Amino acid sequence: MSNILGTLSENLAATVEQAGPSIVRVDARSRLPASGVVWSADGIIVTASHVVERDESITIGLPNGESAPASLAGRDPTTDIAVLRAQASGLAKGTWGEHTTLRVGHIVLALGRPGRTVQATIGVVSALSDAWRTAAGGRIDRYIQTDVTMYPGFSGGPLVNGAGQFAGLNSTALARGAPVAIPHATISRVVEAILTHGRVKRGYLGVGTYPVRLQGALAQQVKQETGLLINSVEPGSPADNGGVLLGDIIVALDKQPVRFPNELLASLGGERVGKASQITVVRGGQVRELSVVVGERT
Amino acid sequence: MPAVLDELNNEIARTVNEAERALVHIQSGTGFGSGTVVHADGLIVTNAHVIGGGVKKVSLPDGKSVEARVVACDRYYDLAALSASATGLAPIALGDSDQLKSGQFVFAVGNPWGVPGAVTAGVYIGKRRELRRDGGPEREWLAASIHVRPGHSGGPLVDADGRLIGINTMMAGLDVGLAVPVSAVKRFLKEAFGV
Numbered sequence: 001m002s003n004i005l006g007t008l009s010e011n012l013a014a015t016v017e018q019a020g021p022s023i024v025r026v027d028a029r030s031r032l033p034a035s036g037v038v039w040s041a042d043g044i045i046v047t048a049s050h051v052v053e054r055d056e057s058i059t060i061g062l063p064n065g066e067s068a069p070a071s072l073a074g075r076d077p078t079t080d081i082a083v084l085r086a087q088a089s090g091l092a093k094g095t096w097g098e099h100t101t102l103r104v105g106h107i108v109l110a111l112g113r114p115g116r117t118v119q120a121t122i123g124v125v126s127a128l129s130d131a132w133r134t135a136a137g138g139r140i141d142r143y144i145q146t147d148v149t150m151y152p153g154f155s156g157g158p159l160v161n162g163a164g165q166f167a168g169l170n171s172t173a174l175a176r177g178a179p180v181a182i183p184h185a186t187i188s189r190v191v192e193a194i195l196t197h198g199r200v201k202r203g204y205l206g207v208g209t210y211p212v213r214l215q216g217a218l219a220q221q222v223k224q225e226t227g228l229l230i231n232s233v234e235p236g237s238p239a240d241n242g243g244v245l246l247g248d249i250i251v252a253l254d255k256q257p258v259r260f261p262n263e264l265l266a267s268l269g270g271e272r273v274g275k276a277s278q279i280t281v282v283r284g285g286q287v288r289e290l291s292v293v294v295g296e297r298t
Numbered sequence: 299m300p301a302v303l304d305e306l307n308n309e310i311a312r313t314v315n316e317a318e319r320a321l322v323h324i325q326s327g328t329g330f331g332s333g334t335v336v337h338a339d340g341l342i343v344t345n346a347h348v349i350g351g352g353v354k355k356v357s358l359p360d361g362k363s364v365e366a367r368v369v370a371c372d373r374y375y376d377l378a379a380l381s382a383s384a385t386g387l388a389p390i391a392l393g394d395s396d397q398l399k400s401g402q403f404v405f406a407v408g409n410p411w412g413v414p415g416a417v418t419a420g421v422y423i424g425k426r427r428e429l430r431r432d433g434g435p436e437r438e439w440l441a442a443s444i445h446v447r448p449g450h451s452g453g454p455l456v457d458a459d460g461r462l463i464g465i466n467t468m469m470a471g472l473d474v475g476l477a478v479p480v481s482a483v484k485r486f487l488k489e490a491f492g493v
Contacts (some may be wrong), residue, residue, distance in 0.1 A: 003305075003309065004302060004305050004306045004309055005306055005309040005310055005313060005403065005458045006458045006459060008306065008403065008458075009402045009403040009457070009458035010402075012401040012402060012403065012421065013399035013400065013401045013402045014399075015401060016399065016400045016401035017399065109401055109421075111400075111401075115424070117400070117424055117425070118400055118424075119400050119423045119424035119441075120400040120401035120421055120422070120423060120424070121420070121421060121423055121443040122401070122420065122421040122443060149420075149443045149473040149474065151423055151441075151443070151473075151474060152471075
């Protein structure tokens with residue numbers, strides 16, 4: 001008779017049972033439904049943006065087996081988070097754990113409810129790292145990669161730690177199919193922005209760029225080896241209005257170095273929208289400062 | 299290695315070894331697969347698709363090859379029973395697939411690609427039901443996060459106590475295995491032999 005194995009197995013099953021009431025089915029695409037977690041008792045559901053393929057006729061499968069219609073409160077494709085408002089109340093809000101307690105090697109469960117019942121797969125935390133930026137420019141407060149099997153419809157479901165707490169929202173759409181979990185801090189920020197403004201604000205300049213190497217003397221003067229060559233300027237855009245010209249090389253935004261496209265994306269957070277930013281460009285071999293009022297990306 | 303992890307590994311190895319004592323290798327007219335001993339006197343359960351071209355021989359856990367004949371077959375539920383000329387085998391303990399809980403550990407032993415006694419471990423994901431519109435009997439599979447491969451078919455899926463919960467039957471993608479639940483196996487044996 002197994003002792004630790006049996007106990008562990010029972011504990012895992014109990015963890016699933018305990019978390020189950022906070023996991024819902026999200027029916028918002030033509031293929032298989034996906035999963036979501038209960039964010040608040042009055043019907044706020046958080047799920048992965050990529051599984052919400054339509055903005056209307058969204059149905060939530062509740063843990064008690066009933067279905068409830070839901071509306072899309074908003075989404076942030078850059079962090080792959082969508083917020084839904086289900087016509088339901090008295091739901092069991094999930095218990096979230098601090099992502100800081102996760103360690104590489106920890107056993108974790110991925111839970112989902114693509115069907116009527118809650119389903120589970122297991123794995124270990126494969127990699128942890130600092131805050132990172134997705135390819136679409138969304139800021140995620142911690143990099144959490146696991147080797148859990150993402151069974152079809154598991155995206156939008158929780159990653160659950162050994163204490164039975166939610167450690168993140170699982171998505172396969174952020175890191176080339178690898179299961180990555182979005183931590184609570186990120187979800188919190190996005191949910192708040194969506195519930196307050198209906199969207200996550202992102203700054204907008206209206207330029208197309210290409211990274212280029214800077215020449216010796218110039219590189220020494222601006223203390224960096226690459227910058228972003230402007231290869232298009234949208235007419236009437238914030239950059240156009242601020243005097244940015246085709247052929248300029250952006251090297252800094254508000255004194256922060258801009259060496260690669262992702263650094264420019266990273267610096268264009270919602271907090272800059274409507275404010276004047278100082279853009280440092282190289283034009284004709286001379287460093288110049290321009291003032292651009294950052295717009296909002298729609 | 300931490301003591302608990304070490305002990306856990308030992309327990310997994312014991313559970314798996316126990317299951318392997320009930321695992322046989324089946325060579326059929328069309329290929330090979332696995333079988334699960336359910337009675338000491340040579341009663342073996344496997345998948346109907348494993349014995350497609352008839353049974354050529356059965357290799358017992360002790361390495362001996364014996365003759366076997368098909369005594370019952372249900373292609374719809376993909377189950378078959380063989381009677382092998384052997385006695386004193388170690389039958390597997392039957393579990394209860396209706397009591398399974400998502401997240402529980404499960405282990406599959408079999409002969410993937412002909413490799414004898416290979417193990418894959420994972421957790422029970424949930425039941426997968428067949429949708430039928432013609433009102434016929436509904437089939438049900440156990441889905442588990444295990445790497446089922448050709449040759450696993452017919453072998454046992456066991457729980458943490460080493461009890462049979464299903465017969466590994468097919469893969470559903472690279473990371474998910476489907477098994478016929480032991481409840482269907484019990485029903486099949488009862489209908490075939492009245493036991």
